[in-house]
Amino acid sequence: xxxxxxxITGASDGIGSSLAKLLVNYGxxxxxxxxxxxxxxxxxxxxxxxxxIFKPFPCDVQDFTxxxxxxxxxxxxxxxxxxxxxxxxxxxxxKNLEHYKNHININYLGVINAYEVFLPKMLDVNQGHxxxxxxxxxxxxxxxxxxxxxxKAALRSFAQSIRYDLxxxxxxxxxxxxGFVETSATSINDFYMPGLLKVDKAAQLIYKNIHxxxxxxxxxxxFSTFMRILSILPxxxxxxxxxxxx
Ligand SMILES: NC(=O)c1ccc[n+]([C@@H]2O[C@H](COP(=O)([O-])OP(=O)(O)OC[C@H]3O[C@@H](n4cnc5c(N)ncnc54)[C@H](OP(=O)(O)O)[C@@H]3O)[C@@H](O)[C@H]2O)c1
Numbered sequence: 001x002x003x004x005x006x007x008i009t010g011a012s013d014g015i016g017s018s019l020a021k022l023l024v025n026y027g028x029x030x031x032x033x034x035x036x037x038x039x040x041x042x043x044x045x046x047x048x049x050x051x052x053i054f055k056p057f058p059c060d061v062q063d064f065t066x067x068x069x070x071x072x073x074x075x076x077x078x079x080x081x082x083x084x085x086x087x088x089x090x091x092x093x094x095k096n097l098e099h100y101k102n103h104i105n106i107n108y109l110g111v112i113n114a115y116e117v118f119l120p121k122m123l124d125v126n127q128g129h130x131x132x133x134x135x136x137x138x139x140x141x142x143x144x145x146x147x148x149x150x151x152k153a154a155l156r157s158f159a160q161s162i163r164y165d166l167x168x169x170x171x172x173x174x175x176x177x178x179g180f181v182e183t184s185a186t187s188i189n190d191f192y193m194p195g196l197l198k199v200d201k202a203a204q205l206i207y208k209n210i211h212x213x214x215x216x217x218x219x220x221x222x223f224s225t226f227m228r229i230l231s232i233l234p235x236x237x238x239x240x241x242x243x244x245x246x
Pocket of ligand 1: 009010012013016033034035036059062083084110133134135136178179181183186
């Protein structure tokens, strides 16, 4: 049987790397895109030992031309996991222009670049699955998330919108909005992270959820339910509660 192909951006570390391992172990061929060549190659070596196929493509998601050259070398993706992202907490009373721009350029426009590059061949075959990595930070403005949150809110809105055109052409669109997952990204947080999940558990939950018909999925259940409720409360109440917890 032909192996399924997954393209994962942000495959060198954290959630992307963990999902890459899981998919390879389930017999998928994984195309891994991110900047760190050393980390990508070490993942390739690890997975080759167990006869898995992991093809590393060092590339910054901001580099549209390089992404295009990768697309020419690979099979049509069955799964396109648009996951690459950065996270920097900011104090909004300070100067943060570079952080604001970087988050939009990498987290949002990086996803758009990869989407535009890999979508046409998926449309040619009228099938495929696009999974966009957002965050619960995209649901409501949170303290210190003025750079990160808007990029994730934009991704969620993008996913909500594209599904109408893409579903009609046989392509599934999903958005993943996790709470806290233990990775290098969250290791810089100096506050208590409720429901912090191990990265391999997060990868398992993503794998489980891509086999459901849910448009958006989130985890862990308790914290994401709390955040969901918070996000639909009147602003006066939600901002009061966030201030209390902060
Ligand atoms: N951890 C959490 O609690 C959490 C919660 C909700 C959502 N998320 C989202 O999940 C995704 C993965 O996060 P993570 O926690 O696994 O973070 P991570 O461990 O820091 O991994 C981030 C991945 O993105 C890649 N990346 C960053 N900038 C890139 C760029 N310009 N071009 C290509 N690749 C780039 C990194 O690789 P290189 O450095 O090699 O490029 C790395 O592979 C992010 O979108 C994040 O916002 C995470």
